Amino acid sequence: MEGMLASLALLCLLLTVANAVTVTIPKPNYEVAKGDNITIPCSFSAVDQTKLILMQWTVRSDGTGAEENDFIYYPDGSSDIPQTFTGRVTVNADIPNGKFNLNLFSVAMTDQGTYKCHLLVKSDTSKSAANTYVLVLVAPSIPQCNLQGKAEYGQNINLTCLSTEGSPAPTYTWQSLDVQNNPRPMDPKTTSNAGILSLYNISKDTSGYYICTSANKIRSAKCNFTLSVMPQILRIMRIMTKTWLKMVMVVGMRRYALHKTPTLRVPLIARMMSTRTKVSVAMTAAATTTTAAATTTTAAATTTTAAATTTTAAGTTTTAAGTTTTAAGTTTTDVATTLIAVTNTVTAKSATMTTVGMMMTDATMTAGMVVRMITLRWALL
Structure with missing residues (x-):
């Protein structure tokens, strides 16, 4: 009986296993x-x-x-x-x-x-x-390529490449092309780590196109950067341009402030008038001094001319006295001629200095006119 029960149990188990999915x-x-x-x-x-x-x-x-x-x-x-x-x-x-x-x-x-x-x-x-x-x-998102540093001769710079998404984390590789789009090897000094490409002592030969590839086991994405290394002369011109723009902005702000605040015009005009007066006085004084010098030189020239005339007269009298005296007169006449030449030179210098004095006087008048025009312009703002 027990044997039959055991056999039945085994059969049920086999049927269960057979029916299992x-x-x-x-x-x-x-x-x-x-x-x-x-x-x-x-x-x-x-x-x-x-x-x-x-x-x-x-x-x-x-x-x-x-x-x-x-x-x-x-x-x-x-x-x-x-x-x-x-x-x-x-x-x-x-x-x-x-x-x-x-x-x-x-x-x-x-x-x-x-x-x-x-x-x-x-x-x-x-x-x-x-x-x-x-x-x-997660496939890498389209990376962003950026520049760290200044693209100028002799500088060290970094080109960065970063995907904000990516699982597993993407890896980055860089490729360089010259300005004719021809592939070129990286400079031996160039280093690349975690998407950062470091370039050292850059020059015009560093200029070109740089392509970064961000990739993981799903797919890849790329970004590119155009690098133009600026020559030193362009750097200087850029600095000068920035300085000029700053000056223009300062002048513009002052003009705007004067336009919006009329009460500021009076002190400014007063300062400009004071400056004009000082400039005019200084230039007039210089012109007066030059004119005085010219007058003194003219007087000296007149005195010298008189002396030359006296010497000539003496030379003529001595000539009538005799041959020996005539020779002396001739010599004296030569001296007189020399003195006359000196007189002419001094007179010419006197005329030149007088002209300079007149020019400085004209400059004084012109400066005064310019200052008056500027003052009038600011007064009308």
Whole structure:
């Protein structure tokens, strides 16, 4: 009797095992890029459709902890999809061929987690199920290429390349092209680390195009930077331009302040009038001094001329006295001629100095007119 019971128990066990449904998922892990679509396959052994109660996918997301979402399919063809996944999840059931695939569209980071495929069959106590893990990867975002430093002769600069998104973290590579778009090797002194390209002692030969590629196992993205190394002369011109612009801004601000605040005009005009008076007095004094010097020189020239005339007369008288005296007179006449030449030179210098005095007087008048015009202009603002 006991032997018959043991045999019956073994038979029941064999029947149970024979009726058990085997569920499998081909891979323990799946990787998908954020925003892409994925199909997770699930297959099961032959099952009596009349005993099939339901087929189900259960998702435990890493972002939601213990919370689970179930995607249920019933033998009559109906399904139950959570509202939060409506439009993003579908299930394909092919019972005769033992297929129950899950389709997930526009994958988000919250979709990362553990996915379980299982079937519920009458008389099946094995709770047949299979698990897999879905890892959501993020493709690198389009990197940004920027310059650190000044692109001027002899300087050291950095070109930076950074993608704000990317999982796993992207790696960066740089490529250099000359101004004719021809590939060229990097300078041996150039270093590259974590997207930073360091260039040392740059010159016109450093100018060109630099391309950065940000890549991970999903895909890659690129950015480029055009580097133009500025010659020293252009640097000086740029500094001069900035200085000139600052001066223009200061003058403009002062004019605006005077225009908006009429009370500021009176002190300013007074200062300008005072400055005009000082300039006029100084230039008039200089002109007066020059004129006086010219007058003194003229007087000296007159005295010298008189002396020359007297000497000439003496020379004439001496000539009448005799041959010896005539020679002396001739000599004296030469001296007189020399004195007359000196007189003419001094007279010319006197005329020149007088002209200078007149020119400085004219300059004084002109300066006074300019100051008056400026004063009138500011008074009319």
